[in-house]
Amino acid sequence: MTMASEKLVYVVEDSISSGALYSSYLEQAGYQTRHFTDGHSALLGIKEQMPDVLLQDVCLPDISGLEVMRFAKERGDVPVIIITANSSIDIAVDAMRLGGFDFIEKPFSKDRLMTSVASACEQIQAEQTGRLKKNRSGSTTNKMKSVRDHFVGDSSTMNAVYNLLESAARSKASVFVTGESGTGKEVCAQSLHSASARASGPFIAINCAAIPTELFESEIFGHEKGAFSGAVSQRIGAAEQADGGTLFLDEICEMDLSLQAKLLRFLQTGSYQRVGGQKTLHSDIRIVCATNRDPAQDVAEGLFREDLYYRLNVIRVQLPPLRARGNDVITLANHFLREKNDSNDKHFLGFTNDAEAQIKAYPWPGNIRELQNVIENIVVIHDGDYIEGSMLESLNNVAQQLNNSPGTPPAPPLAQTMPTSINGVQNIKPLWQVEKEAIESAISQCGDNIPLAAACLGVSASTIYRKIKGWENSH
Structure with a gap:
C-alpha cells in the first residue's frame, strides 16, 4: 500500500x-x-x-x-x-x-x-x-470487477442503471436502491461492492424484515456476554464484520425507529458500542440499502426518519421492473435455462417461438425472481429439446387472474370467527383479520407462490413470511 x-x-x-x-x-x-x-x-x-x-x-x-x-x-x-x-x-x-x-x-x-x-x-x-x-496483461486481474459482470441484459433502461452504478462504485457515498420485489436489489449491492476499492473487503447482507425488533441492535452492532437474557457469549455485529467493506441493509424501511436513530449516529461518526458494552468501536463501511416501498412516503407518514433518509439517499438507484426491460426477459430466460439445465442434468436447447411470445407477453409481477422460479419448475418437470408454449400454460392462468383483478384480491368467504361487536357497533372485522384473509386469498390464487403473491399485493415476500409466522405464534 x-x-x-x-x-x-x-x-x-x-x-x-x-x-x-x-x-x-x-x-x-x-x-x-x-x-x-x-x-x-x-x-x-x-x-x-x-x-x-x-x-x-x-x-x-x-x-x-x-x-x-x-x-x-x-x-x-x-x-x-x-x-x-x-x-x-x-x-x-x-x-x-x-x-x-x-x-x-x-x-x-x-x-x-x-x-x-x-x-x-x-x-x-x-x-x-x-x-x-x-x-501489462491486456486484462484487469485485480479483485475489482465491472458492475455489468453481475447482471444479465443489455436494454437501454439497464444500461442507464449500469452507468449510474459504475459512477457510484468509485465513491464511498451511501446508495439507496429501490424497485419492485424480485428486481435484483441485492445483486445491485453486490455489484457496487465488487466494482469498488472495497472489493477485497467483506460484503455483509442483512434483511431488516427478517430480524425480530428486540434482536436488531445486537444484529447490527453486536453484544457483550451477559448483555441480556440469552447472551451467553460475545457477538460480533454486522457493522464490525463489514469493516473495510460494504454493509447491505435490505428492506431498510422495516427498521424500527429507535434503531434508525442509532444507525444515523453511526453513519455520522463511524463509531458505536456493542449492546451491554462500554468500549467505543469504529468501523469503516460503505452502506447500501434497499426497499420495495416508497421511502419518501414512509418519511411523510412518520415511519422512517427524515434525517436518516437524506443521509442514506445520497445516490438513488431505481431498478426497473422486468416488464420494462424489453428483450432482456428472453436473455434472462435463456440464462436461467442454462443454469437449470446444469443443476438438473437436463438438455434443453432453448425456447420455441410460441414460448418466447408468451414470456414476452406476460407481465411478470414477481420480476426476475418469478422468471427464475418458472424456468426451474419447467426444467424439473419436463423433458425435451425445446421449451414449448404448452409448458407455460400456468403463466396464462395467472395473467388472466391479474387482468381480471382490480388491484386487490377478491374478498374470501366469511371469516371463521365472528365479527367484533363493541359498544353496539357490529360487523367490523379486526384489521389483522382482514389483512390475514387478503394475504391467504392472494397466496391461494397464486398457487401457493408466496413471492408472486407478495408482488401482487405490493409488499415484500419477507413481510408475508413474517406475518404468517406471527399468526402461527399467536395460536
Missing part, C-alpha cells in the same frame, strides 16, 4: 483554527497538506498542482465549495471529501451526486476524518493497480 507521506491533501476550510486542526491530524499521520481559507485561493492551488485528495468545506466566504469541486474534477479524477454542517446537508448530498467520494458532518472526530482520507487513498491505489495490471 502507498504510504500516507506520498499523498498531498488540500484542506479548503474558511475557519483558520479548524483548517489548522485538520491539517495537524493529517500531517501527524504522514500526509502532506496545504490549507486554503477561500475558494479562489483553492482554485489557484489546484491549477498549480493537483492534490491526491481534496478535503472541501461547502460553505466558503467567496464562492461555493461545489465550484471548487467542479474545477478540480474537470482537471483530474481527484477524490473529494465534503465537510458540511447540518444546515448544508442538502448541498453535501448534491456534491456526492456530482462525484464526491464521502461527506462528513461537523463536528467530527479525528478518527472519522482519518478513516475517510485513508479510504480515498485506498481507492486511488486500487484504481492505479488495476490500470497497471491492465496495461
Whole structure:
C-alpha cells in the first residue's frame, strides 16, 4: 500500500483554527497538506498542482465549495471529501451526486476524518493497480470487477442503471436502491461492492424484515456476554464484520425507529458500542440499502426518519421492473435455462417461438425472481429439446387472474370467527383479520407462490413470511 507521506491533501476550510486542526491530524499521520481559507485561493492551488485528495468545506466566504469541486474534477479524477454542517446537508448530498467520494458532518472526530482520507487513498491505489495490471496483461486481474459482470441484459433502461452504478462504485457515498420485489436489489449491492476499492473487503447482507425488533441492535452492532437474557457469549455485529467493506441493509424501511436513530449516529461518526458494552468501536463501511416501498412516503407518514433518509439517499438507484426491460426477459430466460439445465442434468436447447411470445407477453409481477422460479419448475418437470408454449400454460392462468383483478384480491368467504361487536357497533372485522384473509386469498390464487403473491399485493415476500409466522405464534 502507498504510504500516507506520498499523498498531498488540500484542506479548503474558511475557519483558520479548524483548517489548522485538520491539517495537524493529517500531517501527524504522514500526509502532506496545504490549507486554503477561500475558494479562489483553492482554485489557484489546484491549477498549480493537483492534490491526491481534496478535503472541501461547502460553505466558503467567496464562492461555493461545489465550484471548487467542479474545477478540480474537470482537471483530474481527484477524490473529494465534503465537510458540511447540518444546515448544508442538502448541498453535501448534491456534491456526492456530482462525484464526491464521502461527506462528513461537523463536528467530527479525528478518527472519522482519518478513516475517510485513508479510504480515498485506498481507492486511488486500487484504481492505479488495476490500470497497471491492465496495461501489462491486456486484462484487469485485480479483485475489482465491472458492475455489468453481475447482471444479465443489455436494454437501454439497464444500461442507464449500469452507468449510474459504475459512477457510484468509485465513491464511498451511501446508495439507496429501490424497485419492485424480485428486481435484483441485492445483486445491485453486490455489484457496487465488487466494482469498488472495497472489493477485497467483506460484503455483509442483512434483511431488516427478517430480524425480530428486540434482536436488531445486537444484529447490527453486536453484544457483550451477559448483555441480556440469552447472551451467553460475545457477538460480533454486522457493522464490525463489514469493516473495510460494504454493509447491505435490505428492506431498510422495516427498521424500527429507535434503531434508525442509532444507525444515523453511526453513519455520522463511524463509531458505536456493542449492546451491554462500554468500549467505543469504529468501523469503516460503505452502506447500501434497499426497499420495495416508497421511502419518501414512509418519511411523510412518520415511519422512517427524515434525517436518516437524506443521509442514506445520497445516490438513488431505481431498478426497473422486468416488464420494462424489453428483450432482456428472453436473455434472462435463456440464462436461467442454462443454469437449470446444469443443476438438473437436463438438455434443453432453448425456447420455441410460441414460448418466447408468451414470456414476452406476460407481465411478470414477481420480476426476475418469478422468471427464475418458472424456468426451474419447467426444467424439473419436463423433458425435451425445446421449451414449448404448452409448458407455460400456468403463466396464462395467472395473467388472466391479474387482468381480471382490480388491484386487490377478491374478498374470501366469511371469516371463521365472528365479527367484533363493541359498544353496539357490529360487523367490523379486526384489521389483522382482514389483512390475514387478503394475504391467504392472494397466496391461494397464486398457487401457493408466496413471492408472486407478495408482488401482487405490493409488499415484500419477507413481510408475508413474517406475518404468517406471527399468526402461527399467536395460536
